Amino acid sequence: MIEKSFFDRPVATVAADLIGCALFVDAVGGVIVETEAYDQDDPASHSFGGPRGRNVVMYGPPGHAYVYRSYGMHWCLNFVCQREGFGAGVLIRALRPTAGLDRMAERRGLADPLKLCSGPGRLAEALGVDHSFNALPLDAAPFRLEHVSNPPVVAIGPRIGISKSQTTPWRFGEKGSRYLSKRFAEPTA
Numbered sequence: 001m002i003e004k005s006f007f008d009r010p011v012a013t014v015a016a017d018l019i020g021c022a023l024f025v026d027a028v029g030g031v032i033v034e035t036e037a038y039d040q041d042d043p044a045s046h047s048f049g050g051p052r053g054r055n056v057v058m059y060g061p062p063g064h065a066y067v068y069r070s071y072g073m074h075w076c077l078n079f080v081c082q083r084e085g086f087g088a089g090v091l092i093r094a095l096r097p098t099a100g101l102d103r104m105a106e107r108r109g110l111a112d113p114l115k116l117c118s119g120p121g122r123l124a125e126a127l128g129v130d131h132s133f134n135a136l137p138l139d140a141a142p143f144r145l146e147h148v149s150n151p152p153v154v155a156i157g158p159r160i161g162i163s164k165s166q167t168t169p170w171r172f173g174e175k176g177s178r179y180l181s182k183r184f185a186e187p188t189a
Contacts, residue, residue, distance in 0.1 A: 004062060010081075023145055024145075025133075034094035034174070036090070037091075059087045093171075094119060095123060107125055
C-alpha cells in the first residue's frame with residue numbers, strides 16, 4: 001500500500017515513481033503507465049496563479065485526489081503532491097488494465113484493452129471516477145495504490161495536450177508500453 005508520505009515529495013519525482021505502480025478504484029484498475037507533473041510555478045497548471053475555485057484541493061495535504069472536468073466533457077484524476085500550501089499534482093494519463101476489464105468495457109462502451117485507459121478522460125471513465133472523488137484520500141477506499149516490485153524503464157518527455165510550457169519534460173511513461181495515450185518520441189542522435 002502506498003502511504004500519503006509517498007506524495008510529500010517533489011511532484012516530478014512522484015510522477016516518475018508512480019510508473020509501474022498499481023492503481024485500483026473499487027477493485028477496478030491496473031498498472032500506471034503514464035503520468036504528467038504540474039505545479040504552481042507552471043503556467044500550464046491549474047494551480048498557477050494561486051488557490052481559487054476548483055484548484056483549492058491542489059493546495060491541500062498531499063495524498064489526496066484532485067478531480068476536474070476537462071473541456072467540460074471528461075473527468076481527469078490527479079494526485080496532490082508536495083507540502084500542504086504548495087499547489088502541485090500528478091495527472092494520471094494512462095494505465096494498463098489488469099482488473100475489472102468487464103466493468104471498464106461497460107463504462108466505456110468498448111472492449112479493446114489498449115483503448116480502455118489510454119488517456120486521462122478514458123482512464124477516469126473506465127475507473128468510474130467523477131467529481132465525487134475530488135479531495136478523497138488516496139490511502140483509503142475506494143482507492144488502492146500499491147508499490148511496484150520491479151520498476152519499469154521510464155521514458156521522459158514533454159507533456160502533451162497543453163498550450164503553455166509545452167517543452168517542460170514532465171511527462172513520464174513506461175518505455176515501450178502499448179497502453180500509452182501517445183508514444184514518446186525516440187531520442188535523436
